[in-house]
Amino acid sequence: MKTQLALLFFLMTGAILGQMANDEDILRLKSKYDVDIDLKCEIRVRINVEGMVIPDKELYVEFSKDGKTRVQGKGLSLLPKRGTVEQFKTLLTTPMQAIYLSKRGDYKVYKLVALDPSADWITADIVFDPEALLIYESVVNTRKHGTFTTVNQYDSGDYPSRTEVNFEVKKFNLPLKFIGSEQSEESSKDMGDEVNGTVILEYNYL
Amino acid sequence: MIDLKNLIYIELYKLFSSTRTYVTFFIAIALMLIINLGMLMEGEKIFEFLLESISEYFIVDGEILNGYLVTYLAMNTLWVHIPVLIVIIAASIFAVEFEIGTIRLLLTQPISRGRLLQAKVVAMVVYNFVFMLLTVLAALIPSILLFGTGDLVVFLDGVQFIQEATFLKRLALSLTFATISMIAFSSLGMIFSLFFKNTLTSILLSMGVLILSTLLQKFVFGLFSAWQPFLFSYHFSKWQLFFMDVIPYHSILESVGFMLGMILILYLISYFKFKKMNITQ
Numbered sequence A: 001m002k003t004q005l006a007l008l009f010f011l012m013t014g015a016i017l018g019q020m021a022n023d024e025d026i027l028r029l030k031s032k033y034d035v036d037i038d039l040k041c042e043i044r045v046r047i048n049v050e051g052m053v054i055p056d057k058e059l060y061v062e063f064s065k066d067g068k069t070r071v072q073g074k075g076l077s078l079l080p081k082r083g084t085v086e087q088f089k090t091l092l093t094t095p096m097q098a099i100y101l102s103k104r105g106d107y108k109v110y111k112l113v114a115l116d117p118s119a120d121w122i123t124a125d126i127v128f129d130p131e132a133l134l135i136y137e138s139v140v141n142t143r144k145h146g147t148f149t150t151v152n153q154y155d156s157g158d159y160p161s162r163t164e165v166n167f168e169v170k171k172f173n174l175p176l177k178f179i180g181s182e183q184s185e186e187s188s189k190d191m192g193d194e195v196n197g198t199v200i201l202e203y204n205y206l
Numbered sequence B: 001m002i003d004l005k006n007l008i009y010i011e012l013y014k015l016f017s018s019t020r021t022y023v024t025f026f027i028a029i030a031l032m033l034i035i036n037l038g039m040l041m042e043g044e045k046i047f048e049f050l051l052e053s054i055s056e057y058f059i060v061d062g063e064i065l066n067g068y069l070v071t072y073l074a075m076n077t078l079w080v081h082i083p084v085l086i087v088i089i090a091a092s093i094f095a096v097e098f099e100i101g102t103i104r105l106l107l108t109q110p111i112s113r114g115r116l117l118q119a120k121v122v123a124m125v126v127y128n129f130v131f132m133l134l135t136v137l138a139a140l141i142p143s144i145l146l147f148g149t150g151d152l153v154v155f156l157d158g159v160q161f162i163q164e165a166t167f168l169k170r171l172a173l174s175l176t177f178a179t180i181s182m183i184a185f186s187s188l189g190m191i192f193s194l195f196f197k198n199t200l201t202s203i204l205l206s207m208g209v210l211i212l213s214t215l216l217q218k219f220v221f222g223l224f225s226a227w228q229p230f231l232f233s234y235h236f237s238k239w240q241l242f243f244m245d246v247i248p249y250h251s252i253l254e255s256v257g258f259m260l261g262m263i264l265i266l267y268l269i270s271y272f273k274f275k276k277m278n279i280t281q
Helices: A002-033 A086-093 A184-188 B004-017 B019-050 B052-057 B067-079 B081-099 B102-107 B113-147 B164-196 B199-218 B225-230 B232-243 B249-275
Strands: A039-049 A057-063 A069-073 A077-080 A096-104 A107-114 A121-129 A134-142 A147-153 A162-170 A194-205 B058-061 B152-154 B159-162
Touching: A002 A086, A002 A096, A039 A077, A057 A077, A069 A077, A069 B058, A086 A121, A086 A134, A162 B052, B004 B081, B004 B113, B019 B052, B019 B067, B019 B081, B019 B113, B052 B058, B067 B081, B067 B113, B067 B152, B067 B164, B067 B232, B081 B102, B081 B113, B081 B164, B081 B199, B102 B113, B113 B164, B113 B249, B152 B232, B159 B164, B164 B199, B164 B232, B164 B249, B199 B225, B199 B232, B225 B232, B232 B249
Parallel strands: none
Antiparallel strands: A039 A057, A039 A194, A057 A069, A077 B058, A096 A107, A107 A121, A121 A134, A134 A147, A147 A162, A162 A194, B152 B159
């Protein structure tokens, strides 16, 4: 009996110490990204969404401390609202519960659960490097706009050099009275369908 | 014998001395200005609403409502409004001569009927060119002055973003295509005027063909979709394809072929009808 109790004590102590170490990783990650973003960069944006044809664009973007994003480009330009460098701060500064899930090679996988009911995300799975404190993947479930999967690549620095954002989006359609073509009748049949969208962002920080 | 050049000159003189020619120009220009005015007043709201789903996911930078978009939208009048105006003149080129009896006087002159028909067809083609050019300029110039230029957002099979630099080339190609379409439709108006010798009847019949064609093309569940390649409105609508990211030239050339074929067939029917026509009745 004594042996069994001792074994249980060691196991629980190990688990608690392990969880504390994991919590420390997420706290370090949190403190790294809980800073005001003041970034200027050029972003090459490639958008691939079914039902949407848009040429690749080079944009000048300023992520400022007040949380506003200024975008400048030639002609009409689109920048995804989620999946850019701002996402790290948004995820890690919202009141949340971090749950350690597993280890993937040298990286750790955490599930974040938003505790703030007004946050626009509910849960997020993040894969990060606990040494370099860089987030390599995230799967964010939002309240209104479905799931966003983000894969980041880094050259140097704290922010990614390349990001691929995947998401589901409602197919872009027009009310029938705005349709003027025989072909558009085809697309109007799919009203409300969800399609996959991919956006690739290549950053050049200034 | 009066040569063809002089005959064409006389026909053009008659056409451009007629008040109704200028009435059609005035209506088309007024239509374009009204579209510009409407866009100035309500355009921003409409496009905010239309692009609501995009702005849920993306930050949109740049002016969606610009002169190129307004011009593109104004060209949607090619579906019904422009053909109606054009056919008024096309039908009257012959019918008026019958109505006021000048055809008899004209044919007592040393003029071959074939040449007279050619001169009238040339006048009709010139009218179409002038009308289409005026209409597009009446849409383009005020809209650029009011809204500036920019990339074009086209709602064809979803949403397409067309780069500003390619717009004028696309517009020129589209205008050429639309002019060919209108010439084909005018040829129909002209042949009706030869058969019925009455302007109103010819206009009504031409409009009937256009309405029927549009109706069959848009009929529910694509019930008459197999008939589409034989419908005027199906081919007219292809002007929009010049504003697709990748222009489907094959499909456009098929329609150009159809319309040129129609023009030729209608011209030949008109020729034989006019040659054998008894004008003493």
